[in-house]
Amino acid sequence: MIVCQNCKSQQPDGSIFCSECGTQLPLINSAQTQKFSPNTDQLQISGPYANQIPKQTGTWISLHLLDSGNILAFSEQLEFTLGRLSDNQPIEPDVDLSPFKAFDNGVSRLHAVIKNIEGSAILIDLGSSNGTYVNGIRIMPNVEQRLRHGDIVALGKLKMQVVLS
Amino acid sequence: MQKSSQDYYALLGIPRSSAPDEIRRAYLKAAKKLHPDINTAPGETEMFMDVQQAYQVLSDPVRRSSYDANLPPEKNTPAAIDKRILVSRKSLSQIKEPQLVYVLIDMEPSLEMLDTIGYIPLNLCLVLDNSTSMKGEKLETAKQTAIELIRRLKPQDIFSVVAFNDRAEVIIPSSRQSNPVKMEKNIRQIQTSGGTEILQGLQTGLDEINRYLNTKSVNHIILITDGKTYGDEQACYDLAKQAANRGISLTGLGIGSGWNDIFLEKLANLTGGTSMLAPQAKDIEKLLIEKFSNLSKTFAENVMLYYKLDKSVEINYAFRLHPITDLIQSGSPLRLGPILQNWPFSVLIEFKVSPKELESEFFTLMEGKIEVSASNIPLPVPSMPIEIVLAIKEMDDSSGTLYEANRAGDYEPPPSAIIQALSKLTLYRLQEKARNEMALGNYGKATEHLQKLATRLLAQGERSLAKTVIFEIENIETTKTYSEYGAKQIKYGTRALLLPEETKK
Numbered sequence: 004m005i006v007c008q009n010c011k012s013q014q015p016d017g018s019i020f021c022s023e024c025g026t027q028l029p030l031i032n033s034a035q036t037q038k039f040s041p042n043t044d045q046l047q048i049s050g051p052y053a054n055q056i057p058k059q060t061g062t063w064i065s066l067h068l069l070d071s072g073n074i075l076a077f078s079e080q081l082e083f084t085l086g087r088l089s090d091n092q093p094i095e096p097d098v099d100l101s102p103f104k105a106f107d108n109g110v111s112r113l114h115a116v117i118k119n120i121e122g123s124a125i126l127i128d129l130g131s132s133n134g135t136y137v138n139g140i141r142i143m144p145n146v147e148q149r150l151r152h153g154d155i156v157a158l159g160k161l162k163m164q165v166v167l168s
Numbered sequence: 169m170q171k172s173s174q175d176y177y178a179l180l181g182i183p184r185s186s187a188p189d190e191i192r193r194a195y196l197k198a199a200k201k202l203h204p205d206i207n208t209a210p211g212e213t214e215m216f217m218d219v220q221q222a223y224q225v226l227s228d229p230v231r232r233s234s235y236d237a238n239l240p241p242e243k244n245t246p247a248a249i250d251k252r253i254l255v256s257r258k259s260l261s262q263i264k265e266p267q268l269v270y271v272l273i274d275m276e277p278s279l280e281m282l283d284t285i286g287y288i289p290l291n292l293c294l295v296l297d298n299s300t301s302m303k304g305e306k307l308e309t310a311k312q313t314a315i316e317l318i319r320r321l322k323p324q325d326i327f328s329v330v331a332f333n334d335r336a337e338v339i340i341p342s343s344r345q346s347n348p349v350k351m352e353k354n355i356r357q358i359q360t361s362g363g364t365e366i367l368q369g370l371q372t373g374l375d376e377i378n379r380y381l382n383t384k385s386v387n388h389i390i391l392i393t394d395g396k397t398y399g400d401e402q403a404c405y406d407l408a409k410q411a412a413n414r415g416i417s418l419t420g421l422g423i424g425s426g427w428n429d430i431f432l433e434k435l436a437n438l439t440g441g442t443s444m445l446a447p448q449a450k451d452i453e454k455l456l457i458e459k460f461s462n463l464s465k466t467f468a469e470n471v472m473l474y475y476k477l478d479k480s481v482e483i484n485y486a487f488r489l490h491p492i493t494d495l496i497q498s499g500s501p502l503r504l505g506p507i508l509q510n511w512p513f514s515v516l517i518e519f520k521v522s523p524k525e526l527e528s529e530f531f532t533l534m535e536g537k538i539e540v541s542a543s544n545i546p547l548p549v550p551s552m553p554i555e556i557v558l559a560i561k562e563m564d565d566s567s568g569t570l571y572e573a574n575r576a577g578d579y580e581p582p583p584s585a586i587i588q589a590l591s592k593l594t595l596y597r598l599q600e601k602a603r604n605e606m607a608l609g610n611y612g613k614a615t616e617h618l619q620k621l622a623t624r625l626l627a628q629g630e631r632s633l634a635k636t637v638i639f640e641i642e643n644i645e646t647t648k649t650y651s652e653y654g655a656k657q658i659k660y661g662t663r664a665l666l667l668p669e670e671t672k673k
Binding site: 004010015016017018019020021022023024025026027081082084093094095097113116121127129130145 | 626629
């Protein structure tokens with residue numbers, strides 16, 4: 004059994020996407036899922052795979068938040084949306100950046116998505132109000148932008164550095 | 169003594185490129201079948217010895233390579249079809265829960281074949297709803313497009329048109345287009361009246377197709393309607409099943425929001441065909457012409473998958489991703505539909521394996537064959553055996569955790585083609601879920617699923633479809649009904665996501 008980290012529903016072993024919410028499930032099998040318990044409480048991140056330990060095996064990308072010094076590391080999930088939760092609206096990002104002053108920094112509710120496409124980290128702005136910047140240059144919405152190790156990404160004014168492994 | 173002509177690979181029934189574990193598996197299978205203890209038929213003991221001999225040679229890398237070096241070259245005839253079968257996982261876990269396995273079957277005509285094939289003539293019937301609701305732009309566009317199709321026919325094509333309301337009328341009898349001027353005139357004279365009785369139109373359309381029914385043609389009905397039929401649904405399904413058995417397939421084109429997509433979809437699926445949505449009258453032309461051009465680029469009229477499953481295995485669903493995106497009606501054999509010349513063919517199947525004592529090293533998920541009927545190829549396409557075998561991963565009994573090798577990281581992620589396909593198909597299935605829940609009156613659950621769908625659509629950059637979904641959520645919350653318009657837009661919109669990137673729009 005795989006527990007979907009997004010909606011907590013139980014999915015049969017071998018599932019690749021959650022049949023309840025459409026989120027991509029961690030690419031691991033059941034026995035490992037049970038052992039895997041991301042330490043998200045401390046950070047109060049609703050996003051499923053964010054956790055504080057960047058050296059987790061299999062981490063392919065981590066985002067180092069420049070203002071707060073927090074590190075968000077991603078290993079199993081090969082695609083995640085970044086944004087902030089707000090009341091009375093149905094859209095939920097995979098990674099909620101509210102704990103990092105997302106609202107004050109102008110992060111949209113569904114701001115951007117990062118995907119791992121055949122080993123490359125791809126960033127797409129999802130038509131956010133305040134834009135997404137890579138190394139200070141605003142990227143076009145809905146256009147794929149390849150991220151390189153060390154890039155500084157800003158969602159609105161919320162800045163983070165990309166560390167690829 | 170080794171017989172010089174003996175081909176060990178042929179003996180074991182495996183290709184020369186087989187990996188060591190495939191060789192071992194083939195050997196175990198053959199040895200079990202031929203073992204002298206259970207087999208006393210004359211000659212089989214010798215075969216058992218040969219199999220032993222073959223395995224001894226092929227399982228030893230050194231002996232295998234020297235054996236390979238002396239093998240006469242394989243007599244290879246170019247395959248008519250290139251096929252690829254991907255499986256989401258290489259092994260099953262020994263756990264007491266159901267597990268899923270995805271299989272993706274891709275096929276396309278080989279390049280050699282594309283150069284040599286001929287044209288498969290069409291035997292096509294347009295069955296056109298001319299009930300009162302079609303009045304105006306809808307009927308006029310359909311008529312205009314029908315005339316356009318006549319101009320595109322090739323001399324060897326057979327064409328007919330049937331108009332129906334509560335009764336059916338043959339507008340153009342099944343024929344080669346000997347007199348296009350008269351055909352056009354007949355079409356222009358179609359008027360609207362009466363209600364919609366699809367059985368009438370379907371029956372008359374099939375009669376027309378039957379007059380020139382030929383296994384060497386693409387026998388096809390395109391049913392165009394904007395309304396619902398009442399009471400004759402089951403009779404229509406029965407007709408469709410008969411038609412499918414005679415090699416006739418059907419496309420259902422629904423206009424606007426008042427037609428019954430669930431009915432038309434099932435009707436088409438029973439024949440290996442599909443349903444399409446024309447949101448407005450002006451969309452009829454493009455869809456019809458596209459359909460026509462695909463029909464005339466048929467490479468193989470039909471592909472069937474015959475299979476046997478272990479009793480612990482069932483098929484949850486089979487879905488054709490392209491060329492004709494649609495659910496495949498369940499049953500054995502699976503009618504996978506046609507292969508086109510210009511579009512790859514791709515089918516995804518979800519298997520559920522129920523818990524069972526998995527004692528041996530391997531588990532056969534599916535065993536069967538793919539049969540392709542392609543009448544324009546000079547030689548029949550040989551049937552393609554398909555066997556999907558998974559390894560069984562051992563569990564460490566004491567702790568219940570998986571075997572060491574797995575933790576060490578030899579877990580392989582599913583092939584990216586399967587992930588890609590599922591990332592879109594999951595959205596279509598969320599939509600389906602919401603719709604089923606609405607039918608059961610479970611509004612809360614339905615809107616919840618639509619919300620998740622909207623989120624995923626936004627994340628994939630599908631803004632306008634996401635907007636339609638959000639609009640529908642509000643509609644359901646206020647009216648407690650799923651609007652016919654929204655239901656169809658969302659269904660056919662999520663389905664369209666499955667088309668390959670370059671063909672979208």
